[in-house]
Amino acid sequence: MKNLSLLLFIAVFAASTSTQKKEMEMPYSKADFESVIDGKTTNLFTMKNENGMIVTLTNYGAKIVSIYAPDKNGNLADVLLGFKSVADYQKYGASHGAVVGPFANRIGNASFTIDGETYNFEVNNGKACLHSGSDSWYRKVWDYQNNGNVTTFSLKSADGEFGFPGNKTVKATYTLTNDNELKIDYEITTDKACHFNITNHSYFNLRGEGNGDILNHVLVINADKSTPVTEDMVPTGEIEDIRGTDLDFTMPHVIGERIDSDNQMLVYGVGYDFNYIINKNEGELAFCASAFEPESGRYMEVFTTEPGVQFYTGNHLKGNEIGKAGKAYEKRTGFCLETQYYPDSPNKPQFPSTLLKPGETLKSTTIYKFSVKQ
Numbered sequence: 001m002k003n004l005s006l007l008l009f010i011a012v013f014a015a016s017t018s019t020q021k022k023e024m025e026m027p028y029s030k031a032d033f034e035s036v037i038d039g040k041t042t043n044l045f046t047m048k049n050e051n052g053m054i055v056t057l058t059n060y061g062a063k064i065v066s067i068y069a070p071d072k073n074g075n076l077a078d079v080l081l082g083f084k085s086v087a088d089y090q091k092y093g094a095s096h097g098a099v100v101g102p103f104a105n106r107i108g109n110a111s112f113t114i115d116g117e118t119y120n121f122e123v124n125n126g127k128a129c130l131h132s133g134s135d136s137w138y139r140k141v142w143d144y145q146n147n148g149n150v151t152t153f154s155l156k157s158a159d160g161e162f163g164f165p166g167n168k169t170v171k172a173t174y175t176l177t178n179d180n181e182l183k184i185d186y187e188i189t190t191d192k193a194c195h196f197n198i199t200n201h202s203y204f205n206l207r208g209e210g211n212g213d214i215l216n217h218v219l220v221i222n223a224d225k226s227t228p229v230t231e232d233m234v235p236t237g238e239i240e241d242i243r244g245t246d247l248d249f250t251m252p253h254v255i256g257e258r259i260d261s262d263n264q265m266l267v268y269g270v271g272y273d274f275n276y277i278i279n280k281n282e283g284e285l286a287f288c289a290s291a292f293e294p295e296s297g298r299y300m301e302v303f304t305t306e307p308g309v310q311f312y313t314g315n316h317l318k319g320n321e322i323g324k325a326g327k328a329y330e331k332r333t334g335f336c337l338e339t340q341y342y343p344d345s346p347n348k349p350q351f352p353s354t355l356l357k358p359g360e361t362l363k364s365t366t367i368y369k370f371s372v373k374q
Contacts, residue, residue, distance in 0.1 A: 024054060024068060024076055027324045028084035033058050033065075035086045040141035042086050047149045047176040052076065053370065055176050060086050061098040061138035062153035062172045064202055066324070067182065069370040072297030077208035079298065079370075081334040084324045090139075092321040095201045098138035099172045099186075100131050102157065102164045103354070104199040105275070105310060105343040108234040112346035114165065114193050114355070121163040126232040128344075131201070133162050137170070138201070149176040159192060166192030166358075180370045188362040195346040195354040196362055199306075203314060203334030206293035206300060210327035214313065214335045215256025218292040221249035221311060223276035227342050227351075231268055237348045239277065247274060249289075255313060255335065271315035271332065275308045275342050282307065282352075285365055289337050292373055303367040304339035307352050312336040339366045 033044035042060045054068040054076070065083075068076040082096050083089050089096070110121045110129035122133035131138070142153035150173065157168040168190045175183040186198050205214050226242045227235040242248050246258040247265060259271050266272065280286035288302040288309050302309070313335050319328040345351040356362050 026056070026066065027326070028065075032085040033060070035060075037086070037090075037141050042141055043144065045144070045146050045151050047151065047174070049149060049176050049178045049180065051178065051180055053176065053180050055174070055182055057151055057153075057174055058086065058089075059142045059144045059153055060089060061094060061140065062142045062155070063089065063099075063138070064097040064174070064182075064200065067368075067370070069180070069206075069298055069300075070372065072372045072374060077211075077296070078324060079204055079206050079208060079300075081203035081205060081209045081323055081329055083321075088322075095131060095138045097202045098200070099153070099170075099198065100201045100338075101137045101170065101188075101196065101198040102162070102168065103129075103132050103195055103197045103346075104201070104338065104340050105197060106130050106234050108344040108347050112195055114195070117165075119163055119165060126234075128232065128234050132164070136162055142172075150174070164194055166190035166194045168194065170198070182368045182370075184366045186362070186364040188356065189360070190356055191358050193355060193357045196356050197341045197345065197354050198362070198364060199310070199338040199340040200366065201336060201338060202368075203329075203336055204291065204300065205334050206291060206298040207296055208325075209334070210323050210325035210329075213256075213330070213332045215254070215259065215332060216294065217255050217335065218252045218294065219249050219255050219289065219311075220252050220291075221276050221289045221309065222279050222287050223309070224250060224279060225277040226265075227275045227277070227308075228265060229268060229274070229343075233268060233273065235275070235342065235344050235348060235351075237350060247272075249276075249311075252292075259313060259332075269315065272311050272313040272335075273315060275310050275340075277308055277342075278304070278306070280307075285367075288339060291335070291337075297372040297374060299371050299373045301367075301369045301371075302337050302339065303369070305363075305365045306339040306341065308340055308342050310336065310338040310340060310343070312338065
């Protein structure tokens with residue numbers, strides 16, 4: 001009888017241990033992110049909450065490297081496009097997962113004027129300046145302070161750097177909560193008036209990075225209006241009601257449902273690449289958008305204090321970047337929900353002002369929250 005009990009115990013124990021999930025194996029190590037760039041040391045930081053969700057960060061560009069989120073069966077997958085070493089971030093898309101500034105998105109004619117003085121920037125997107133140029137904050141090594149599940153990156157940007165006025169101080173604090181929220185808090189000061197538009201440029205694929213396109217994701221954007229663009233993707237300055245059009249995501253729509261329609265904006269953008277005006281009060285932390293991937297059951301919600309969000313469907317990914325899983329990032333294999341002010345706001349006085357003056361502090365918060373739905 002004792003032997004039978006022992007055998008039953010061994011059988012139950014073996015069954016229980018065989019169903020335990022293996023510890024997450026990442027395709028990179030801390031050493032892959034330890035380097036020296038411009039005399040400053042780069043590093044990798046890992047945050048893990050009590051639910052097992054994992055976020056990794058690097059101080060090269062204050063980037064999110066990975067977000068491991070559970071699916072409906074509790075299995076983790078990395079839902080963020082990115083690369084497995086600092087060297088790869090230098091070689092490929094430096095803006096993946098990065099804090100973008102001083103001015104994210106497009107500045108028309110690559111210039112703006114403050115108090116009669118005109119400032120000129122790199123022309124790197126048609127006639128516009130996109131994301132402050134090809135060598136901006138996302139290629140800088142930031143200072144850092146890590147305290148468990150809170151990591152703060154800070155940077156000092158000199159007057160005239162990339163053409164932008166003022167000695168600027170910027171902080172980006174990432175917090176991973178036990179509610180599976182990745183919270184990003186920004187703070188900026190300057191000693192000379194300057195326009196700012198700060199965002200995080202993460203590409204998501206809730207099926208898992210490298211696992212095909214994102215056209216089956218079901219999207220909601222809390223916006224009735226958008227800022228239409230010209231052929232060169234710079235806003236015209238108008239505010240347009242998009243309800244009932246192929247840009248309308250106030251009700252759930254599959255991303256691929258209308259992406260190749262003959263809507264003039266979608267033709268210009270070769271898919272979605274537009275600023276949506278969020279239905280919210282100024283400065284309020286409110287629901288911005290959500291995405292649901294039906295195969296995995298992963299569900300992501302976005303909340304922000306920003307007035308707008310740029311929805312981009314990776315239309316210009318070309319397959320020339322090899323991601324963490326060793327797969328090429330082809331067209332539309334990731335989507336962005338970049339919370340921010342409107343593009344070209346410095347040249348559109350009818351848009352909410354992006355001007356920050358000495359003595360003022362810019363503060364902004366965005367939250368990406370992960371859960372599952374059946």
